Amino acid sequence: MGLSKENxxxxxLALVSSAFIGTSFIIKKxxxxxxxxxxxxxxxFGGYYYLLEPLWWVGMITMIVGEVAxxxxxxxxxxxxxxxxxxxxxxxxxxxADLILKEKLHNLGILGCIMCIAGSIIIVIHAPKEQPIESVxxxxxxxxxxxxLAYVGSVIALVFILVFHxxxxxxxxxxxxxxxxxxxxxxxSVMSVKAVGTSLKLTFEGKNQLIYPETWFFMLVVAICVVxxxxxxxxxxxxxxxxxxxxxxxxxxxxxxxxxxxxxxxxWDGQSGGSIMSxxxxxxxxxxxxxxxxxxxxxxxxxxxxxxAPSSPSSLSARLYPGNGEVLLKQDEENVSPPEGMCSRxxxxx
Amino acid sequence: MGLSKENxxxxxLALVSSAFIGTSFIIKKxxxxxxxxxxxxxxxFGGYYYLLEPLWWVGMITMIVGEVAxxxxxxxxxxxxxxxxxxxxxxxxxxxADLILKEKLHNLGILGCIMCIAGSIIIVIHAPKEQPIESVxxxxxxxxxxxxLAYVGSVIALVFILVFHxxxxxxxxxxxxxxxxxxxxxxxSVMSVKAVGTSLKLTFEGKNQLIYPETWFFMLVVAICVVxxxxxxxxxxxxxxxxxxxxxxxxxxxxxxxxxxxxxxxxWDGQSGGSIMSxxxxxxxxxxxxxxxxxxxxxxxxxxxxxxAPSSPSSLSARLYPGNGEVLLKQDEENVSPPEGMCSRxxxxx
Numbered sequence: 001m002g003l004s005k006e007n008x009x010x011x012x013l014a015l016v017s018s019a020f021i022g023t024s025f026i027i028k029k030x031x032x033x034x035x036x037x038x039x040x041x042x043x044x045f046g047g048y049y050y051l052l053e054p055l056w057w058v059g060m061i062t063m064i065v066g067e068v069a070x071x072x073x074x075x076x077x078x079x080x081x082x083x084x085x086x087x088x089x090x091x092x093x094x095x096x097a098d099l100i101l102k103e104k105l106h107n108l109g110i111l112g113c114i115m116c117i118a119g120s121i122i123i124v125i126h127a128p129k130e131q132p133i134e135s136v137x138x139x140x141x142x143x144x145x146x147x148x149l150a151y152v153g154s155v156i157a158l159v160f161i162l163v164f165h166x167x168x169x170x171x172x173x174x175x176x177x178x179x180x181x182x183x184x185x186x187x188x189s190v191m192s193v194k195a196v197g198t199s200l201k202l203t204f205e206g207k208n209q210l211i212y213p214e215t216w217f218f219m220l221v222v223a224i225c226v227v228x229x230x231x232x233x234x235x236x237x238x239x240x241x242x243x244x245x246x247x248x249x250x251x252x253x254x255x256x257x258x259x260x261x262x263x264x265x266x267x268w269d270g271q272s273g274g275s276i277m278s279x280x281x282x283x284x285x286x287x288x289x290x291x292x293x294x295x296x297x298x299x300x301x302x303x304x305x306x307x308x309a310p311s312s313p314s315s316l317s318a319r320l321y322p323g324n325g326e327v328l329l330k331q332d333e334e335n336v337s338p339p340e341g342m343c344s345r346x347x348x349x350x
Numbered sequence: 351m352g353l354s355k356e357n358x359x360x361x362x363l364a365l366v367s368s369a370f371i372g373t374s375f376i377i378k379k380x381x382x383x384x385x386x387x388x389x390x391x392x393x394x395f396g397g398y399y400y401l402l403e404p405l406w407w408v409g410m411i412t413m414i415v416g417e418v419a420x421x422x423x424x425x426x427x428x429x430x431x432x433x434x435x436x437x438x439x440x441x442x443x444x445x446x447a448d449l450i451l452k453e454k455l456h457n458l459g460i461l462g463c464i465m466c467i468a469g470s471i472i473i474v475i476h477a478p479k480e481q482p483i484e485s486v487x488x489x490x491x492x493x494x495x496x497x498x499l500a501y502v503g504s505v506i507a508l509v510f511i512l513v514f515h516x517x518x519x520x521x522x523x524x525x526x527x528x529x530x531x532x533x534x535x536x537x538x539s540v541m542s543v544k545a546v547g548t549s550l551k552l553t554f555e556g557k558n559q560l561i562y563p564e565t566w567f568f569m570l571v572v573a574i575c576v577v578x579x580x581x582x583x584x585x586x587x588x589x590x591x592x593x594x595x596x597x598x599x600x601x602x603x604x605x606x607x608x609x610x611x612x613x614x615x616x617x618w619d620g621q622s623g624g625s626i627m628s629x630x631x632x633x634x635x636x637x638x639x640x641x642x643x644x645x646x647x648x649x650x651x652x653x654x655x656x657x658x659a660p661s662s663p664s665s666l667s668a669r670l671y672p673g674n675g676e677v678l679l680k681q682d683e684e685n686v687s688p689p690e691g692m693c694s695r696x697x698x699x700x
Contacts, residue, residue, distance in 0.1 A: 108458070108645060111638050115465065118631040118638075122472060125624045274475045278628060281468040285635050288461050288468070292642070295458060 004129050010077020011124060013069045014085040020066030022092025024059045026100055031056030075197030079190055079261035080279065081127040083254050087116050087286045090293055108296040115289030122282030126275040128267040135207070136199045140214040143195070148264045155184045155256075159228075171235070175244055178236035182229050183252035187260040189225035192218045194261075247294045251287055258283070354479050360427020361474060363419045364435040370416030372442025374409045376450055381406030425547030429540055429611035430629065431477040433604050437466050437636045440643055462642035469635030476625040476632065478617040485557065486549045490564040493545070498614045505534045505606075509578075521585070525594055528586035532579050533602035537610040539575030542568045544611075597644045601637055608633065 031053045039049035050056045066089075073082045091113045098105040105113075133139060142148065162181050171177045195218040199209035209215045236245050262268050268276050381403045389399035400406045416439075423432045441463045448455040455463075483489060492498065512531050521527045545568040549559035559565045586595050612618050618626050 108642065111641060115635060115638050118634045122628055122631050125628055278472055278475055281472050282631075284468045285465060288465050291461060292458065 006130055006132070007077045007081065007127060010073045010075075010082060010130075011085075011127075013073035013076060014082045015088065017066045017069035017073060018085060018088035019092055020062050020069060022089035023096060024063035024066060025093050026059075026096040027062055028056055028059030029101065031059055071193060071197055072201075074190065074194045075201040076130070078128055078130050078265060078267050079194060080258050080267045081123065083190065083257045083261075084123050084283050084286050085120055086254070087250070087290050088120060090290060091116050094293060106296040109293050112289045112292035112296065115292065116286050119282045119285030119287075119289060122278055122285065126271075126278045126282065128271055128275075131265075133198050133202075135202065136195065136209045136212050136215050136218070139195045139198060139218075140212075142264050142266075143191070145264075148260075151260060151263050152188065155188060159184050172239050175236070175240045175248060178232045178239065179245055179249045179252060181232040182236065182249060183256050185225045185229045185232075186253045187256035189222055189229060190257045191260050191264055192221040192225065196222055247291045250290055254283070254287070356480055356482070357427045357431065357477060360423045360425075360432060360480075361435075361477075363423035363426060364432045365438065367416045367419035367423060368435060368438035369442050370412050370419060372439035373446060374413035374416060375443050376409075376446040377412055378406055378409030379451065381409055421543060421547055422551075424540065424544045425551040426480070428478055428480050428615060428617050429544060430608050430617045431473065433540065433607045433611075434473050434633050434636050435470055436604075437600070437640050438470060440640060441466050444643060456646040458646040459643050462639040462646065465639030465642065466636050469632045469637075469639060472628055472632030472635065476621075476628045478621055478625075481615075483548050483552075485552065486545065486559045486562050486565050486568070489545045489548060489568075490562075492614050492616075493541070495614075498610075501610060501613050502538065505538060509534050522589050525586070525590045525598060528582045528589065529595060529599045529602060531582040532586065532599060533606050535575045535579045535582075536603045537606035539572055539579060540607045541610050541614055542571040542575065546572055597641045600640055604633070604637070 032050050034055055035050035035053040038053075070082070070086070094105055094109060094113060097103040159181055162177055162184075166174075166177045167181070196215070199212075199215045199218070203209045233249070236249070382400050384405055385400035385403040388403075420432070420436070444455055444459060444463060447453040493502075509531055512527055512534075516524075516527050517531070546565070549562075549565045549568070553559050583599070586599070
């Protein structure tokens with residue numbers, strides 16, 4: 001249990017973040033339901049009375065608080081620890097949906113929750129210690145080391161190939177194209193979010209980092225990556241079913257983020273083979289739990305699995321960084337979601 | 351990765367054992383199928399031509415080799431390591447059934463396999479080092495320490511209550527009664543198997559342990575526990591569906607065995623909190639994987655879960671120490687199994 005004080009802060013922030021984000025989906029959905037009852041017009045059929053519903057706004061604020069906590073967590077703990085724990089918001093959401101919305105969890109869904117928790121505990125136990133960072137210039141040095149530049153170069157090249165070659169040809173038939181672009185950009189944006197978060201943390205501690213152009217450069221990278229990510233996540237969700245997109249996106253995004261963090265921050269350098277192996281196993285377990293929760297969420301309704309064929313997405317709102325609980329809410333979402341093309345498919349940034 | 355040389359031997363033996371046992375079910379089933387084709391009489395309808403089928407005997411021998419390897423593994427590595435790895439035979443059996451018998455594995459079944467493997471790796475990484483034992487008298491001292499005597503006392507008391515109070519009243523309606531008796535006795539028999547195995551190992555190394563009455567006492571305990579276990583496992587399988595009995599038995603048996611081993615051999619004494627926690631999580635993951643494999647094994651055929659209602663068991667043969675792969679073989683087992691009441695429900699001992 002080598003949790004440093006900083007790691008512990010990051011861990012608590014990540015857990016709080018998951019709790020808030022998981023809860024926010026439930027509150028928002030309750031708000032939407034209530035708005036539909038009061039107005040008699042369901043949001044999916046053109047109404048946006050939900051904007052007058054305080055509960056919906058409470059949900060929105062809960063989510064923003066959760067996203068901010070997640071952002072701050074990256075300033076304290078390694079991405080290898082924070083990113084996989086995003087899956088816990090799924091559990092919070094699934095359990096609350098069962099308790100409050102009476103959307104009964106399947107037995108295998110409960111097993112999925114247990115696995116996400118067991119995997120998360122293993123990851124937390126073996127998380128690497130974060131080296132203390134004194135200045136944004138240290139992060140800059142890590143970001144410009146040859147190994148990480150090679151990673152960034154490959155990511156950009158892959159994104160270009162996906163955007164200009166594959167997206168026009170098979171973007172609407174192969175779910176991996178759009179989600180791949182999002183995940184690749186996502187790994188870069190988490191790294192720059194970590195840089196910006198650490199800079200702000202240091203600035204608040206009295207060591208002003210805003211005087212360095214590097215800080216502003218990282219902010220620019222965050223902005224570019226986030227816009228690209230948002231754009232292609234929208235496309236993915238518009239083209240494919242949320243139940244298909246979410247686990248694939250979570251898997252690819254988390255894997256690439258861990259890879260980027262291991263290259264840039266050398267998270268695994270001081271660790272024993274056993275610890276690294278345990279972390280990877282813990283991550284595989286969390287992934288399996290996530291996939292299982294998604295696969296079994298509609299088991300009561302349809303006995304067979306939902307097909308991977310394109311369908312109208314039912315996403316109420318999608319998070320740029322996945323592990324969101326929203327996808328677990330059952331299909332009547334489709335009837336209470338805001339009107340397509342107006343303010344639907346809003347993206348919360350972190 | 352603190353695997354000692356002895357632990358490594360035990361680990362390899364446990365893996366070999368799982369491979370042999372998992373394979374044996376497939377070979378035996380092929381033998382039964384072939385016997386049914388040749389004779390025109392299916393074993394389930396009264397034929398026992400399968401005894402003339404060499405393939406069936408090959409399967410039987412494969413299983414015995416596997417069981418012996420499992421027995422020897424206990425002499426080298428702690429029960430905390432050997433027992434949960436029994437789940438790997440399920441994977442071997444499921445994968446071979448998919449490849450050879452063309453009993454297609456469900457996607458969630460594959461996930462279950464991945465989880466069993468990930469959980470096993472975590473358990474292996476964090477397995478406690480086995481203290482070298484020089485004489486059966488050391489084991490005797492461990493077995494007669496107050497904490498372990500208290501455990502044995504509680505187990506015997508519980509077994510008595512279950513056998514004389516609950517079994518006549520609700521043994522045929524509550525699956526936990528018979529499986530509970532088996533699991534409680536099972537934890538004692540593994541401990542005595544470990545004592546006997548270690549004694550034999552020492553004897554082969556030249557330090558004769560057969561001169562001590564303690565060795566013979568442990569052998570007597572093995573015999574008594576095994577007979578009781580066999581008897582009640584038969585009753586459980588005769589009363590309830592294998593798909594219900596197996597995961598419950600595996601869970602209770604493995605948990606109680608680990609508990610007994612931790613009390614008797616003080617497996618966790620030299621270990622950090624993180625290692626113990628990782629082991630427990632790894633064990634939970636293996637359990638979840640096992641449950642999932644069982645829950646999804648009939649998904650292609652019947653969309654809903656199989657009910658827990660009593661039904662005629664389809665077990666070709668049941669192992670006393672669970673984690674067997676056999677329960678994964680699909681239902682046409684019922685048609686090719688040996689005749690009920692004649693030589694069905696044979697029990698392999700280890």
